[in-house]
Every structure is written in structure tokens, then in C-alpha cells.
Amino acid sequence: MKKQLLAALTVLSVAAPAMALADDGKVIVYTAAPQEIVDKIIPAFEKSSGLKVELIKAGAGELINRLKAEKNRQTADVLWSVGGEILQANPDLFGSYTPKDADKIVPEVKPSGNWTPFTVVATSFVVNTSELAEADRPKTWEDLADPKYKDKISIARLDKSSSAYIQLAALLQIYGLDKGWDLYSRILDNTQLANSSGAVPKFVNDGEAAIGISNEDVGLRFKIGGGPVDVIYPSDGTTAQADGMAMLATPANPEAAKTFMDFALSEEGQKLVASIGRRPVRVDVPSAEMLTPLSSLKLIKYDLEWAAGYQKTALAKWNEIIMTK
Secondary structure: OHHHHHHHHHHHHHHHHHHHHHOOOEEEEEEOOOHHHHHHHHHHHHHHHOOEEEEEEOOHHHHHHHHHHOOOOOOOOEEEEEEHHHHHHOHHHEOOOOOOOHHHEOHHHOOOOOOEEEEEEEEEEEEEOOOOOHHHOOOOOHHHHOHHHOOOEEEEOOOOOHHHHHHHHHHHHHHOHHHHHHHHHHHHOOEEEEOOOOHHHHHHHOOOOOEEEEEHHHHHHHHHOOOOEEEEOOOOOEOEEEEEEEEEOOOOOHHHHHHHHHHHHOHHHHHHHHHOOOEEOEOOOOOOOOOOOHHHOOEOOOOHHHHHHHHHHHHHHHHHHHHHO
8 A cells, every 4th residue: 555655646746847837827939030029929929828938049040959959858839930941841849730820821831741830031132221332232142242242241150040041042942053052152252150140130230241131021120220221132033931830749838839829820919020020921911011012022932842851961061161261
């Protein structure tokens, strides 16, 4: 009898922490989202749901590496606002959950696999209008390799940023692998590397770089704020891709994870996205007027499956190139 009682107590002592973890009214979110999105979405979600958010913020590459190291452990609930190709390339890290209103996602970025689109972002050049006269501003990817831009360009590190990989993958799809890698290497000759894509437009705004390659919305926020910044979409091709979110394979609080993803895709959540200049993914929530319509951009047919499959190869080649710079 004593042995049975001891066994029962042991089971309870082991189970209790897990029960408390799953029932503590908290959702643990890993994110690479710009601070403006965090500041809009998180307070609104906490007010709407009554849940508290524990946020771990880092570059997408760092977050994926962290999740790989934490695999099969209940360390987090949701990976939120990272590039879709990174989510696509790591399916074993995520569980399967389709948020409410997923049927309202625009057809161009319909869900693929076990992740859900959150916003749509177009790749752009951000230029400092005080540093560069209009005639001197780059119009194409080819322009960025011009030696006159030596040390004047800022790009996020490929091993830190999912946006940086979208930029590279788009370039390779426009020009092909051989010409694309040659062009990208020559662009790197003119480049100062940043630890995140979000930091790039700030460098441009502050005059630390004359040109940045980044997401359109961050550059536009500096422009609207009165900074010496303009946003240019490359005329030889760009991409408008979804960043996304997914529930972890072993979430600490699965119901809280679902609640968070539902809110991020809800009409309220997507209107908050639109209010800061990001493109929402819902068909019934319009983008902000300041954004150039996608129909006016030269968009490539971005091959997400190829990009996801090529990512490890690209990172290895990028590391080789960086070692020679």
C-alpha cells in the first residue's frame, strides 16, 4: 500500500509542473516581427483574450536554431511573423493548426503545409534622398553592383534574417543560379551587413548607409515620419511574399497558441496590420493607401517550394562568399 501511495505521489509531482505550465494563462511567442507590429498586436491580443504574452524576439534564423535545439521540449507555443520559406523548410518543428477565418486569406498566399500567412511584404530598395540625387538612385538589382555604391549599401545577414533570404532567393530566381550568385557577390562588395532586416532602413534614415534592401513597410514608416527616405521597387523584378506563423509541435499551452493565431488572422488583428503599413492577408481588409498597389510592381512568380528546399545550400554558399570579403 505504501509503495502504491508513493508511486501515485511521484506521478502527481511530475505531472503538476506540466499541468501548471499548460494552465497558467500565458502564451509563449517567438517572433522576428518589427517592433511596430509587436506594439500593435500584443496589447490588443492580451486585452481581447485575457492571456498574457511572453515574447522572445530575435532574427528568424536565430529563432529556428533555438527551436531545433529545443525540439520535443515545451518551451514555446507559436513562432510568429517569420518568412514563409523558413516555416516551409522546417515542417518537423510545427504542429498542424488552421486558424479561424483561414478561408478569407487572399488566394496569392493561400496556406501551404502546416503554417499560416500573417502579412504580405514586398521587397524594396530604401534610399536616403539626402545622400543620393534621384538620378543616382538604383533602379535594378544590377545597379546595386555598381562600384560607385562601395560601402553605401546595407543588407541583413543571411544567417540572421528570413527577409534577407527572400531577397537572395528572388534575385536567384530572376537571374538564374550562376548569374544570380555572381551578381549577389558583387553587391556584397558594396555592402555593410546588418543583424536584422528591420535595422537596415534605420541605417539609411540615419545616413549610415545610402541604400538598404529591406521590406517596404519599414522604409515607408521612416518616410512618413519625415525622414530623408524613399522606397524603390526594383524594375527587373521583386517579390511580394507572406510572412507567417505556426503552432509549435510540442506547445506549452496549445489552446493559448490557437487563440493567438486566431487573433492574428482576425479582422481586428489584420486591421492593426494595415494601420502600420503592412499588407494584410485577408481579402476583406484593405491595405493602407500609402502602399504601391501590387499590380503596379514587376512581381516575379516566386517559387516558395524551391526557396525552402534551397535554403541550406544558399546559407553554406553565402558563408563561403562572406569569408572572401
